[in-house]
Amino acid sequence: MNERILDLKQQLKQHNIQGMIVSNPVNIKYLTSIEAEGILLVNSSENLFLTDSRYVEGVNNLLTIEDEIVVYDFKDLSEIDYENFFPGSESVGFEEDYVVYSEYKRLLQKYKVNFVETDGIIENQRVIKDDEEIKNISKACSITDECFEYILKYIKIGMTEKEIAEEMRSFMIKAGADDLSFDTIVASGKNSSIPHAVPTNKKIVGDEVLLLDFGCKYKGYCSDCTRTIYIGKAPQEFKDNYKFVLSEQEQLLKSLRDGVNLKTEIADRVYSYQKNHYSIFHSFGHGVGLDIHETPSLNNKKDYILKKNMVVTDEPGIYFPGKYGIRIEDTVLINNMWSDRLTKSNKNLIELEL
């Protein structure tokens, strides 16, 4: 049986849970590499993947005997089959943050077991990345870097934010990305002061800030990168603020390391320092993997110890509502003494003369 499923079973056992229904497709992909629609049932003796006729053949071709996963077509299953999937199980886990209420009720009716909330168990397994995962994230990051280099040459006065976002998308897909990891943010002028800006038809006019937040997926794994540049010659005030965010981002890069406590050793310092200077709208980072936002969230809410081979973002930002915003973000790999950047694009202030 594959190690990820073995780990899951081990954890369920520790929680005194005899089985689990995995519905979240990202968790199914993580545990089995299956990307078809369906659900994974894990009980004490076996693993089943229930899917529909469109996928049965493809999934069977993908799996090997070592996977120990039996594939069923929904339409071949009777009421009795469902009731027998978790024999002798007192508690069966389900993903309460993924399953909608109506589906939860259907699960109760079908399986006739006691369901307990187990969202987070697989998500916590996913936090530490193995070599293959780091390789895929690194590849997504390098496509992202190529995109930044390319787009700097492409941007012209008069282009809209939307046009630039489309060109970035097109570049990354052609460079081998499966997909974007999220909708690209291209925010110019005062739009850059909105942390989650959506590209508009506003044209690049020059003498303004341009913030680009973008990433792509490679074999399902995400990258995430933000750069803030100036179109034209940057005023001193902007330069000073840029310098501040950059030094903050580089300090974080050194602080994010194996064994560090996010709340007590990092977040409190960052937030208390920044509170005196600027408003903070968002956490200063998040886990990255098969999802663009994964565990952990980098903030001051609770104690959380970083571990080697976690992949997170390092993204402090400051925002002057109605004026401009500056955010610098890298995807980084947690190591013993510091973190290593996986996105490696230039972070020195770029003043783009067009």
Next chain:
Amino acid sequence: MNERILDLKQQLKQHNIQGMIVSNPVNIKYLTSIEAEGILLVNSSENLFLTDSRYVEGVNNLLTIEDEIVVYDFKDLSEIDYENFFPGSESVGFEEDYVVYSEYKRLLQKYKVNFVETDGIIENQRVIKDDEEIKNISKACSITDECFEYILKYIKIGMTEKEIAEEMRSFMIKAGADDLSFDTIVASGKNSSIPHAVPTNKKIVGDEVLLLDFGCKYKGYCSDCTRTIYIGKAPQEFKDNYKFVLSEQEQLLKSLRDGVNLKTEIADRVYSYQKNHYSIFHSFGHGVGLDIHETPSLNNKKDYILKKNMVVTDEPGIYFPGKYGIRIEDTVLINNMWSDRLTKSNKNLIELEL
């Protein structure tokens, strides 16, 4: 107060429900035109939109006094506020097909009311389209038509399915679409026999079927269109099958009209006829609007009467697994005596000589 919210209140009253929490952003947009993150609370006396600080100003700018919607920032709300949002309400509706189980539990804790399932109420309101909605869907359809005309000239031997899909996306966005309404399907050769094929790196080699299923959004409203063409000179067998699907699609176009019962007057005939000839993997149409798949689903499962000004797809298809598939789909507007095509691309067999 706007008519859509008044209608909703009327229906809730008929169900003896005193309020509703609307969480699905598509339903919020339909009722209020608000596109920000947040939830809409409707009670017997007022309407509230709860959102976070990023959106308060924008939403207030969008709304007028006639909307009678009061906007609150989540962070200004106390426990008591939540408990007082549904004064004297015995039952409050929530969207059981949208709200995940953990969120349902939070709602219970916060609002301390009896929640009842009301998914489908707003979805049923959305089924009949008004003039503005039909205009937006028609515009999305005309961009889709332009895309088909364009891509026929663009396709060359050696291009991959992915490349063609990307070019179609890029064309529709540049032509004014907000977004795609779903991931474009470009399926060549035997890939066309998979009803929900994902574009691959397979190259167009010629003497094969090419199936394109695509659509875009305009002001949030979707279009949906499928065309199946032949690259090269089509063999007689393919021509015959194409002719069959086309006549089936045109017959449906005439049958889909105000007052017709989908199950007894249409679906039973279609399914029984087709069962003798081919395997059917999907319904022969679905509602289209703010979502690409809306109520109704066109199948033989239950009685459903079509009404004037519904917008649905007409999409029969036949599939020869491992060989090829043929599907022809238009987005159509239900009228008194027949339905009118909103996608108007050529449906005669195209043999593309490259």
